Amino acid sequence: MNHNYTRLFDCIAPDRIGDKEVLLAGKKNKQYQPLSGLQVIDSVHALANGLIRLGLQQLEGTEAREKVGIISNSRPEWIITDLAVQKIGGILVPLYPNTNLDEIIYIFNEAEVKYCFVHDKNMYKKLLSVREQIPGLQYIYTYAEIEDAPHWSVLHQTPDAAELAEIQRRSDAIEEEEVTTIIYTSGTTGKPKGVMLTHKNIVSNVKNTEEAINGIGIEDKKSLSFLPLNHIFEKTVTYIYLFNRYSVYYAESMETIAENLKEVQPALFVTVPRLLEKVYEKIMNTGSALTGVKRKLFFWAVELGDQYDTRNRSAWYNFQLSIANKLIFDKWRAALGGKVKAIVVGGAACPPKLARLFSAAQIPIMEGYGLTESSPVIAVNRYEEENRMFRTVGPAITDIEIRIAEDGEILCKGDNVMHGYYKNPEETANVIVDGWLHTGDIGTMIEGRFLKITDRKKELFKNSGGKYIAPQPIENKLKESRFIEQVMAVGANEKYVGALIVPNFEHLQKWMLLNGMNFTTNAAAVKEEAVLKHYKAILEKFNKEFSAIEQVKKFSLLEKEWTVEEGTMTPKLSLKRKVIVEKYKEQIDDIYRR
Structure with missing residues (x-):
């Protein structure tokens, strides 16, 4: 595809997605409400115009630029807000919806967040309860319609010709080296650190990871999104979807994923291992409730799947597997919507047992690896079997260098390496040395190209x-x-x-x-x-x-x-x-x- 783009918001150029019938879709009144490419463009421009009218300025320098917070579950509004803020020179500071109040206060004060969008009444009230402790926070808007709370729609103000020209002027002035978001990593210890990511950081990762997605050969480009969008894994994958003209549907909640998978019938989705484990547990519970021949067949298929390998499968094994896929695994695929071509897994180590079983069931698990600091993808197992290996996180993506230090730590270098930690040059200098990002993970290379993570250095x-x-x-x-x-x-x-x-x-x-x-x-x-x-x-x-x-x-x-x-x-x-x-x-x- 055409790689002639340098900023994240270039994904909604009219000549790229103007004719897309469904670009984003979220649930409203128990029905998916699709937004076309043109509707998304119009909504982004209307919100951008409303923020400019409100007073959001385009200032020079990361610290001076105005910060916009989001504390929300994943939904079309999240992406529209992100794109609008980017286009007019703001910096997005997204947080998990379950972030505790002490962390919200700390992060919003350090980042000097002035505007914020929240998803529901509960979060709106929580933020109001600590507003006096965040003196810089001036405006809070809600995505849900709540009594006595300003709804985000009041900021949707259709620009006239002069205002549209101002939005265009601002977006034209944005360079790829400018910071587009500050994502705070909660970490397992210590205070949150603000990871500054530029357009170039994330766009380079989008471009260099596309080949892994495009290698799947998906015709019906539908995806289901349910991981938090403030996690860089889901955000970067979302921009891969947008640049490649996927339709992105958002799950209502973590509890409705199974139902939403059947409704949307996605070809692709990304997840963390814990959620995949829960899917596996439900399947195994169903199998355990069977009796007689059906039970025996179920556990025969599971045992067969446990032996699956991407290499060295005998003709007899493949024959048995074809039977297992018709009799048993076909139902697994149906439970995931029936059209899933692959599942991308990241965020933590995927148990090899799950990777084998799902792959045996003709649902390849493409396990990858990365950090917020690397925008995030460093390596990923590809769709093709020769480029996939269990117990590894796959080969490095294009234009990323990986090196194993003497003590076993994984280092990486590339355009995806963060700009640095916000207001924390000392920690930045500790983590990025001579351009090499020190990941804090211990690993080794298998067959000279498959990266295997053995543990966290600090753990x-x-x-x-x-x-x-x-x-x-x-x-x-x-x-x-x-x-x-x-x-x-x-x-x-x-x-x-x-x-x-x-x-x-x-x-x-x-x-x-x-x-x-x-x-x-x-x-x-x-x-x-x-x-x-x-x-x-x-x-x-x-x-x-x-x-x-x-x-x-x-x-x-x-x-x-x-x-x-x-x-x-x-x-x-x-x-x-x-x-x-x-x-x-x-x-x-x-x-x-x-």
Whole structure:
């Protein structure tokens, strides 16, 4: 396709998307309301004009330029706001809808956010409750229609010829090196850092990642979007969609994804592993409820899928797999809308078991890797089998250099590397050295081109014998058990590895009933002697696959799942290890006292 574009908002040039019948679509009154290419263009210009009339100026320099916040779920309004702010010289500062108030106050004050858009009444009230602590915040608008709150539509003011010329003048003056957004990373420790990304950063990533998407050969270009748009992964993929003329439909919520998949029937979507795990759990629950021949066929197909490889499949295996796809896996595809050609996975390590199973079911998992600081994609497994390898995040994308440092840290260089951390030159200098972004991840290259992530540099811990332990591979393996919902390996400065385990209580309850035990509460279940023996047996089975120093010797079962709301998970569903260690100090101490 034509790569003659340099700014993100170039995706809505009339000659690019003017004839597109459905460009964006969100749910209203339980029906998808499509917006054509021309409607999106008109809406962007009307909002841009309203913001100019309100007083948004085009100023020189990142710190001087006016900041616009968004605290909203993903929806067409989000993208329209992003494009309008870009075109008139503002900088977008997006936050997760579940960001706690202390972080909102800190981020909005540091970034000097003047305007803000929120999605609903609850967030509007929360922001009003702390408004006095954010002196620079002057205007708050809502996407939902709320009594006594200014609706964003009041800013949609159709520009006259002179005003349209002013919007054009402003957008023409914007250079690719200018910062377009500041995305704050919550991180697992410390204060949030504002990642400054320029048009060039994100546009280069769009251009260099397109080949992975276009390699799929999709004719009916529909996608379903449900990850938060303030996460750079979903945002960059959205611009890949827009530059490549996809129709982007937005899920109503995380709870309605299954229903929305069937409605939209997308060819492609992106997700994080945790959501893919939940899809897998639902499928396995359905299979477990079957009886007789149907049950046997289901688990035969799953066992066959467990053996799937992108290389060296025998003719007999392929024959069996074709039968499994007709009898069993066809229903898996139907549950995802029936037309999914591939699923792009990122944000955390994807369990290899899931990648194998879905790929066997003719739904290739294209696992990738990147950081907010790299806009984000560094490497991704491609659609073609020869460019996909399980347990890796694939080859580097075009024009990205990858280097493995002496200590195993992954470094990358390219136009995608961030401009720096906002108002934090010291931390920027620590992370970008001679143009190389230090990712903080440990990895290695397989076959000279497939990048394999082994752990986070900061998450490695030493046991009392001075040996380094990488917790993530241990945790990912243990989560293959249907009885384990969440797990965190511990053992810094200790003789052996221990684990905090959150059971999958749905499966545990069924197991207890089958074994003649009453299930009353989670708290009671995790103390049952028979349950503890059951989990000990599960760990002993997995320990055979670990080296001596990686084996989990003791564990503690927890009664409550870790969540974003209670502060034990980041918004992208990564463990906040430091917080968990502090919160469950007593349980960890008990592991090493026994």
